[in-house]
Amino acid sequence: MVDAVSVVRATPPVRHDLGNTRRARRSGAAQTASDVRFADADEIRRWDELILRSPDEGNVYRGSDNIAGMVVGGGTPVYLIVGGFAVIAFQVRVPVSGPLWVLIGPPVADVHDLIAAAREVAAFGARHGITAVRLRTQLRANANDEMALRAAGLRRTPTWLDDSTVLVDLRGSEHDVQARFKKRARKSIRRAAREFVVVDRVPATDDNCRVLYEMLDATSGGRFHIPSLATTTAVFQRYEQSGRGQLFLARHCGEVVVGAFVTTFGKTALYFGAGSVRKRPGDPTECGLGGSRAAYALQWEIMRWAREQGCEWYDLDGTPSSATITDESHQRHGVGQFKTAFSEEITDYLGAYQIDIRPGRAWTTRQLEICAGRVDESPLLNRLRRRPVRPNPDYVWLHPRRRSR
Missing domain, CATH: 3.40.630.30 (Gcn5-related N-acetyltransferase (GNAT))
Structure with a gap:
């Protein structure tokens, strides 16, 4: 059996003036973002070279060809340098709630580095009017790491990539x-x-x-x-x-x-x-x-x-x-x-996690996604719509309370 794999796994001109620069309320974000900055023109030109230098050697989704595909699909890439490493993000505009950054990365060694990086990127994003930051790394799934992320205030969210x-x-x-x-x-x-x-x-x-x-x-x-x-x-x-x-x-x-x-x-x-x-x-x-x-x-x-x-x-x-x-x-x-x-x-990868910058708006975004996901997987509604879609037990973000028990 062969499945159809999505051609463009993410949905997102390079823009560095990304919205309101007023200081946003932060929840769990670090107070400084000294290790995070926008990539310069030369770094963007050498993007693939920089990605391949990452500790995890990167992947297709972080490369320039995929980024170009995102642009064709209407996406907005944001080129970041996080802790000295090239990290691609995509800005997603959410009606009412405000813009998100979705990072494919960063190339961290463990969950503690991930938490630190999330806080630094959140602090940086706060200066640019971002509501929340999502991170999807190459870290392998681990129950202890999941607990550490939740304890640090990060929450599991949908991911553009398979986990x-x-x-x-x-x-x-x-x-x-x-x-x-x-x-x-x-x-x-x-x-x-x-x-x-x-x-x-x-x-x-x-x-x-x-x-x-x-x-x-x-x-x-x-x-x-x-x-x-x-x-x-x-x-x-x-x-x-x-x-x-x-x-x-x-x-x-x-x-x-x-x-x-x-x-x-x-x-x-x-x-x-x-x-x-x-x-x-x-x-x-x-x-x-x-x-x-x-x-x-x-x-x-x-x-x-x-x-x-x-x-x-x-x-x-x-x-x-x-x-x-x-x-x-x-x-x-x-x-x-x-x-x-x-x-x-x-x-099995650890999956995508979100750190909130504007908690109320970020919460609204997550709840809307959860509601939409449950509607999409509803057996009754799919029978009425004649869609052969069954619930996916791997979509743990759809049932956060059940997951946290």
């Missing part, structure tokens, strides 16, 4: 890589060859982007948002032009049945967007790949390409958490079973 993923080790020979797969994946790759599945690396032309987009759209079926065809095409072509992206289309019996777009940053490749034909027109819940095993052949060709680019890891980007991977009622159960065929280990 659980599968990382495939690409090091060693091709034999070494496949030896780490489950038996099911190896057999499926061989089966696809017997079924004469062909996977092509194709240019990101308008026509090829449209082919993949139509499968993305069919796989989505209204269950989650995907950007427009124009935005998707522009983003794919931007990555291709920079040499950090490749479009793949897999054919069975001459017909395209599944496709993907993959990006790279540093030593990691990312499964950036994918979709497949559906079993029945208009039904997004069941893929139509049958017994061809084309999805497995596609993944193997992606990994071969990523290795050629010098990548050591392949991020399959999005799966149920390690706590819910065996839950058959999970709306992404099939996705998780497919992806863990290539690596059994699931990486």
Whole structure:
């Protein structure tokens, strides 16, 4: 089973005069922001170089190509230097409540550094009229760290990125890589060859982007948002032009049945967007790949390409958490079973947390999000709207009281 991965994971000209500079009321924010500043023009020009120097070596979402994709989608990037490291933020304007900064980062070593950085960025944001700051780091999930964040006044919030993923080790020979797969994946790759599945690396032309987009759209079926065809095409072509992206289309019996777009940053490749034909027109819940095993052949060709680019890891980007991977009622159960065929280990991230600057307004924003999220996942409303959407048990931010017990 193949899911459609959102092409633009965040929604956000570079603006440094971001709103009211009156001193805002702060809750938990540090009294100084000496370690936080806006990046200068030269640092922005060398952005990818600076991100790769980060202790965690960054990721695709913090790179210049993704930032350009955010701009295409109407986003407003804010380039920051936090504790000496490059950190990208996106400003999101919320009606009534005021603007938020959403950081992809910073590259902290532990939860104590995260709390300190959050307070410093909040103090800096307060001087620029920001209501709250959200941070989504690469720190792994840990119950003690979650408690420390709550004790420090930070609250779990929705994230633009998936909080659980599968990382495939690409090091060693091709034999070494496949030896780490489950038996099911190896057999499926061989089966696809017997079924004469062909996977092509194709240019990101308008026509090829449209082919993949139509499968993305069919796989989505209204269950989650995907950007427009124009935005998707522009983003794919931007990555291709920079040499950090490749479009793949897999054919069975001459017909395209599944496709993907993959990006790279540093030593990691990312499964950036994918979709497949559906079993029945208009039904997004069941893929139509049958017994061809084309999805497995596609993944193997992606990994071969990523290795050629010098990548050591392949991020399959999005799966149920390690706590819910065996839950058959999970709306992404099939996705998780497919992806863990290539690596059994699931990486759970700590998730996104918010520090309030203007507490009343920030609280309003969070409550509106929670209400909207519960409406979106309501079984009754989705039956009425004929949307095949089921509650996601990994959306812990939807039930903060339950989580805090």
